[in-house]
Amino acid sequence: MFASLNEQMDVLKKGTVEIIPEEELIRKIEKSIKDKKPLNIKLGCDPSVPDLHIGHSVVLNKLREFQDLGHTAILIVGDFTGMIGDPSGKKKTRPQLTFEETREHGKSYFEQASKILSKEKTKIVYNSEWLSKINLHDLIGILGKFTVQRILERDDFTNRMREQVEISMHELLYPIMQGYDSYAINADVELGGTDQKFNNLIGRDMQKRFGKEQQVVMLMPLLEGTDGSEKMSKSLNNYIGISEEPKNIFGKTMSIPDVLIMKYYTLGTRLSTKELNEIKAELEKPETNPRNLKRRLGFELVKLYYDEQTANAAIEEFDKIFIKKEVPDEIPEIIQKEKDVKLINLITANKLADSNAAARRLIEQGGVTIDGEKVTDINFTPSYKEDFVLKVGKRKFLKVKIN
């Protein structure tokens, strides 16, 4: 029923940065094959994030691969820890969420994650189940097993100390609580991004200190966003959301720098090692135009979250707008009744620009066309005699109908 050790390790090591310790994972898998018992794979999800993006998909894809190998995914919704906020990679204290908010986000996280995970093989638990039951007495017992130095060791805290940025008391507890989760659910393996190394290792410590078998920590790389430098995140607006419209998933993929193509293939899709090697070879050929591989990447991503047909349609639309510079098939329409509205006001009223000043700037800079004709007069008023297509900037279209 389980794949062989080598097959499993091949899949699991794909794209993975670090396995701590690898021998222990091998041992666990051997034992699982022998006893026909799946491993518990823990993934903590952060309910402060309402929308999942390709960056989150990196660990989720790995978790899916574990599932495909027969193991059990345990998704821990950090509804309790979410009230603290993970200090990982943060320069500031996070805003604290209420319990209700974390619950809601947790639900939506699971719904979105289901696009990647196999629902039947996913156990979903909320860490408030056990964390809310810990009283101060228990907490003192747990805290006594760790030292201040051990907690302050982590980079984020060290940096914040150095840069004189505040650290709130409750943030120190975050790794402890997350580590306690591993103990509570008997995790065999904990998956996480490399920024989770510290937290995940505390989980290992925690299990050891309470006399349990220790989890193996598996770390996945962090995926850079479409800007090519920063980690993908919603706040930096360099993300590709997995629930976004197909044309946006595709378009945003086309905007990643060429150097990231291979990384996105490896971490964002679930192509096999063999397929990845083929793409890599192709990419390295001097006669290859990277654009074509980026197109295929965009196709694969849309296919993953929608289907093949939608993916093809997304390519077509992209070509139409950006290569042939034509008008897409489906664009928003309005019916314009008033006849003496100036173009500037028409643009602002339909939210194609934030303010009249912005609309004026767009016209001045040559970013506005009517039926393909560039408009440069900022005082222009359309005649409103027949329907026309208004294009503002690179990708905002509006069909104005006269009734």
Add this chain to the structure above:
RNA sequence: GGGUAGGUAGCGAAGUGGUUAAACGCAUCAGACUGUAAAUCUGACGACUAAUGUCUUCGGAGGUUCGAAUCCUUCCCUACCCA
């Protein structure tokens, strides 16, 4: 509780009485080019206005002044040192 340094546009960071809607960098947007929402180059980047111009903004509130991000009073917030 005492002391010190701070809080400036989406972010970072200049500016310490008037030519400051506020340098510069990043981000963003537009144009040119192309292999594309890549790269590069050019430009724009508070709001209203056809324009001259007007209004709002430098943690909050009040004040001094012809004139304040800049001076005074008071309040709020943060870091560091001492206790």
